[in-house]
Amino acid sequence: MTLYSVIFYMLAVLILVSTGLAISRRNLVHAVVYLVISFFGTAMLFYLLGAPFLAALEVIIYAGAIMVLFLFIIMMLKVEAFEEQFFPIRQWIPAVGMCLVFIAAGTLMIVGDPDIRIPLKAAVAEPVFFGHYLFRQHWLAIEIVSLLLLIAVVAVLYLGKDAGRRNY
Amino acid sequence: MIVPYSHIILLAGILFLMGMFCAVTRRNLIMILLGLEIMLNSGAVAFIGAALRWQHLEGQAIAIFILAIAAAEVSVGLAVIVCAYRRKGSIDPGAYN
Numbered sequence: 001m002t003l004y005s006v007i008f009y010m011l012a013v014l015i016l017v018s019t020g021l022a023i024s025r026r027n028l029v030h031a032v033v034y035l036v037i038s039f040f041g042t043a044m045l046f047y048l049l050g051a052p053f054l055a056a057l058e059v060i061i062y063a064g065a066i067m068v069l070f071l072f073i074i075m076m077l078k079v080e081a082f083e084e085q086f087f088p089i090r091q092w093i094p095a096v097g098m099c100l101v102f103i104a105a106g107t108l109m110i111v112g113d114p115d116i117r118i119p120l121k122a123a124v125a126e127p128v129f130f131g132h133y134l135f136r137q138h139w140l141a142i143e144i145v146s147l148l149l150l151i152a153v154v155a156v157l158y159l160g161k162d163a164g165r166r167n168y
Numbered sequence: 169m170i171v172p173y174s175h176i177i178l179l180a181g182i183l184f185l186m187g188m189f190c191a192v193t194r195r196n197l198i199m200i201l202l203g204l205e206i207m208l209n210s211g212a213v214a215f216i217g218a219a220l221r222w223q224h225l226e227g228q229a230i231a232i233f234i235l236a237i238a239a240a241e242v243s244v245g246l247a248v249i250v251c252a253y254r255r256k257g258s259i260d261p262g263a264y265n
Binding site for chain 2: 002004005008009012015016019020022023028031032035038039042045046048049050051053054057058061062065066069070073074076077091092094095098099102106109110118119120121122123125129130133134137138141145148149151152153155156159160
């Protein structure tokens with residue numbers, strides 16, 4: 001039990017508890033704020049697993065941009081009066097079925113492979129090496145992703161203009 | 169020495185299940201989108217653990233693409249939710265069938 005593993009388990013408990021609180025809140029703003037805490041924990045986990053650049057991106061994009069976008073939409077729509085039927089029993093059946101499948105597959109995976117029990121060595125991928133690797137090996141994928149983001153911008157502009165012009 | 173790879177996979181799997189639970193059982197379009205975000209994030213956790221396990225940067229490269237695709241997906245999804253809200257005046261998915 002080294003210091004790194006203690007930090008890992010603390011972060012895992014933080015992430016799981018805050019995510020569990022987030023998915024069970026009735027109030028949407030509370031759910032988003034708990035999820036921000038969960039994403040901060042995930043960013044620290046990325047740092048622990050040797051990805052400092054991705055930890056920074058997680059804070060900037062997930063906790064910063066995406067969650068603030070959710071908050072804006074929640075503030076725009078009037079959803080305070082929306083009474084939600086909480087976890088109806090009919091929708092539990094597919095979720096519980098998937099949970100059982102996952103538990104079976106996870107137990108088989110952990111029991112079946114003895115190599116998987118070896119603790120990982122700590123290592124850090126420097127952002128400079130990571131950037132060089134990314135732009136040497138994956139330049140086409142980066143271009144495709146940038147095109148995808150451009151298409152998303154165009155789609156959002158079109159949908160927003162469409163929603164504002166017509167009065168339904 | 170951090171932890172065995174199976175513990176990271178277990179954490180990512182539990183996170184994925186939580187996201188799936190949120191997406192399947194909540195009757196609220198915004199919470200369904202939040203569940204999708206949690207699922208994508210758990211995928212990124214698993215990929216970064218794999219990058220450390222095999223000492224290869226490929227996993228981190230995939231994780232950065234997951235981040236970009238999550239950003240694109242959530243922006244389009246929220247725009248569609250605003251459109252649907254203008255049309256029906258509700259974000260209950262039961263109101264759309």
